[in-house]
Every structure is written in structure tokens, then in C-alpha cells.
Amino acid sequence: MTPILEVQDVTKAFGGVIANDGITLKVPQGPIIGLIGPNGSGKTTLFNSIVGYHPIDRGSIWFEGREISRLRVPQIARLGLLRTFQQTRIYGKMRCLENMQISVPHVHEGLRTMLSPYPPEVTERAEGLLEFVGLYPKRHLRGGELSFGQQKLLELAMALMNQPKLLLLDEPTAGINPVLINSLMERLKRINADLGVTLFVIEHNMRVIMNLAQHIYCLAHGQLLAEGPPEEIQTDQQVIDAYLGAR
Ligand code: ADP
Ligand code: MG
Secondary structure, three states, rough: OOOOOOEEEEEEEEOOEEEEHHHEEEOOOOOEEEOOOOOOOOOHHEEEEEEOOOOEEEEEEEEOOOEEEOOHHHHHHHEEEEEEOOOOOOOOOOOOHHHHOOOOOOOOOHHHHHOOOOOHHHHHHHHHHHOOOOOHHOOOOOOHHHHHHHHHHHHHHHHHHHOOEEEEEEEOOOOOOEEEEEHHHHHHHHHHOOOEEEEEOOOOHHHHHHHHOOOOEEEEEEEEEEOOOOHHHHHOHHHHHHHHHHH
């Protein structure tokens, strides 16, 4: 079967810093796949390259068998490939429901805009997804009134408004109250299993990624250091050294 995502020999440098150095990896359609590595190892850069945030210097990126290396963020998003950020990007002054409504492109078209800016099916989907992440009771609060953890859930729900096939999550549990991490993990598993969204997850919390991912890639110094199922990665001496060396 064609993998949903293929990264082939991707290199990206910023001035003299080679953030990604010939990375090759695959994400099959279906599971939750992990991406780990010490700070500065190039994880976020790889996500940025995949979603078209910046051009790559070398290599190619394929989504569902189609080359996307030279496409831009909105084109790639329309194909069903989206990301979330380490720092959330929600509108603090807008209500949760509005944040959801505006996250779908093409709603500001035609005469309908003057009467009611959001088609009823968009509002319905927004309410359904807010319910799914447990924020329905807070739909009329402003984004800025939510806790950081709730803002991350809202951002997740906003990404789901676009019905992605593959969602890249950059440290979804970073900054979240440890008590809430388990429930966030359960939600991520439901997004994967119930909504059928393949997840590619950068995660710093080892317990979380070992529990979530079926297969894990580990980067170090911009290169792929190791890959394998969680139980193998956990005991891989190169991975252990990379993390210990980074402290
Ligand atoms: P990670 O997400 O694994 O912590 P990053 O991909 O953010 O790592 O960073 C990898 C390297 O690339 C770091 O040395 C970082 O300083 C550098 N880098 C990332 N983005 C930029 C940028 N926009 N401009 C210059 N250097 C960058
Ligand atoms: Mg990062």
C-alpha cells in the first residue's frame, strides 16, 4: 500500500545550520506515528517542510503518492494534510465557536456572507467537534478565556474542521497540566481510531509517545538516528545516548 506520507532525503538549512540533513521516512495510512529527538534536532523544521511552510533545499515529499514538495500551505491543506503548533494559534478575542467557524476556508463567499457568514453545516460541524473535544459547554467563551490545555484542544478541533487525512501534531502535551495529559491522550487515540485521521506526533514526554505511537522515528542533529516500535526505541542505546547527551 502507498504510504500516506513519504519524506525522501529531505535537507533544509538556515544559513550555516543544517536543520534537516537527508531525512528519509514513511508514515503509513492509519496509525499514530511518533517523532522524537533532543531539542534542536530538527523535528519542527521537518513538519514545517512537510506542510509547505518553507521550501526545502534537497529531496522530495509525497502525500498519497503525489509529490507536494513545491506546493504551498493552503494547497497542501486542501489535500488533507495539516499541522498544529507548539504554541497554539487561536484567536483569543473570538469566541470558541467563531474560532471553529473561521478555520474552514471559503466560507466568506457570496451573498450568504451578508445574511449569515457561516453556512449551517459549518456551524453544525463546529458544534459537533467542540462536543468531541469536550468544549461544547464553553463554545461561547472567548479563546483567551480558556486554560492553556483547553486552548490546545480548541486548536485540535479547529484543525479537524478541515477534515484532514493526516494531522501533524507538534508537542500536543507541552505545557499541559499533567493531570489532563491522560485525557488528552485518550482524545488523540479517538481522533485516530474513530475519525480515521492518521497522526504524526512530535512529543517530548516519553511516557506519552511510548503509549500513543505504534512506530517511532528519532532524530539527532538533523538526521534520522533510529526507528522502530516503542519497546525497541526505548531501549535503543543510540537513542538513550542522544537524550542523555543533550542534557
Ligand atoms: P526541534 O523542533 O527538534 O527542537 P527545530 O526544527 O526547531 O528543532 O530546530 C532545528 C535547528 O534549526 C535548530 O538549530 C534551530 O535553531 C534551527 N532553526 C529552526 N528554525 C529556524 C529558522 N527559522 N531560522 C534559523 N534557524 C532555525
Ligand atoms: Mg520543535
